Amino acid sequence: MCYSALVKRWTDKNSGLPxxxxxxxxxxxxAATEDSKRFPPLRDRIFPGSYGPVIHQGKGESFTSELMRYGAYPPHTIANPKKYTTFNARRDNLLSNFWSVGFMKHHGFVVLEAFYEWVAVKDLLKAGVVTLAQVKAEFEKQSEERKARILAAGKKYKPTPTETKDPxxxxxxxxxxxxxxxxxxxPTIFSFSESGxxxxxxxxxxxxxxTDVxxxxxxxxGHDRCPVILDWDxxxxxxxxxxxxxxxFLELLNNRKKPLFEHKLAEAA
Structure with a gap:
């Protein structure tokens, strides 16, 4: 999956793209002021439920960039849609009924600078890029930040079971x-709300x-997915x-670009 992503906003006139x-x-x-739960504050780093700029075919030969929710709307025929992941679509699952409202109908793309994922520490340490000491330091930092927020709210702090776990x-x-x-x-696919x-x-x-392998x-x-990456043509x-x-289209996605990725510890939110 792609739990979170850093989106580049194409607002300058020097992007070279129409x-x-x-x-x-x-x-x-x-809208965010009136209902911050439905419309979280705009940030460059998007999470499921937040909004980011999606570029799609506009009128004529131009392309339009507009804000959309990170999380597609599945067909109304899908039972219990909330139990499914709607912010990532597997390339090998695009022909399913679940993605029929977007695939081959509404195509767009986002421009990312980075993406973020939860991975198992044991797998990460095996990769040899991050040390156990660095992992422990990051967890301690997160715990201290959580503790400060709780105490500032006048509440009693207690470590969570996760915080006391072996890192x-x-x-x-x-x-x-x-x-x-x-x-x-x-590349992205998008869809529209049936109501609201x-x-x-x-x-x-x-x-x-x-996403793909x-x-x-x-x-x-330690991660099993990657966003599909295409060139401009x-x-x-x-x-x-x-x-x-x-x-x-599936073949086009299958022949995706494969840049070399570096990774490092990142903030959870």
């Missing part, structure tokens, strides 16, 4: 970033990042869902 950016910040912030039996968040620091063009309005009074839209260095660090084909067959 993208029209919808200025929705003021409208969104007003080697816990999980920790890792940042994966390409070693050349180049932005990653990551979005922050701009229209039907709410949500997206899922397309990991590259060796990601797998060695491939992305232009992806953005036109009527241009190819489903099999052709």
């Amino acid at each position: 993208i029209m950016v919808r200025d929705q910040k003021d409208i969104y912030e007003k 080697r039996l816990r999980q920790i968040v890792i940042e994966f970033k390409p070693n050349d620091d180049k932005p990653l063009l990551v 309005e979005g922050f701009d009074s229209g039907t709410d839209s949500g997206f899922a990042i397309i 990991p590259t060796p260095e990601i797998e060695n660090a 491939e992305m232009q084909r992806w953005l036109n869902p009527k241009s190819m067959s489903a099999e052709d």
Whole structure:
């Protein structure tokens, strides 16, 4: 999965891409003030349920960037949709009924600078990039920050069962970033809410990042998925869902780019 991601916002005119950016910040912030649970504050690092800029085919030859929820809306025929992960879509599962509302209908992409995942500490240590001392220091820092928040709220602090666990039996968040620091063009599919309005009074839209099997260095660090990455020429084909067959699109995704990723300890939130 892609638990969290650092999104590059294409707001400057020097991006080199013909993208029209919808200025929705003021409208969104007003909605966030009125209902912060549905509309969390805008941040560059997105989490499931938060909103980020998705680029998709606009009118004519232009592309449009607009805010969408990180988490697609499944078909209304799906029973108990809340038990499913809706923010990541596996490449090998795109033909399922679950993703039928987005695949071959609504294609877009996000531009990522990095992505974040929970991994088992024992697997991470095996990769040899992070030491046990560094892991312990990070856990201690997180515990101290939690303790400070609780005491500041006038409540009694007590360590959680997880905090008292052997660090080697816990999980920790890792940042994966390409070693050349180049932005990653990551394909998405998006869909619309069956009921309820979005922050701009229209039907709410949500997206899922397309993922595939990991590259060796990601797998060695203890994670089993990786966002699909395309170049700009491939992305232009992806953005036109009527241009190819489903099999052709799956092949396009299968031939994804595989940059070398570096990883390091990261903040959990």
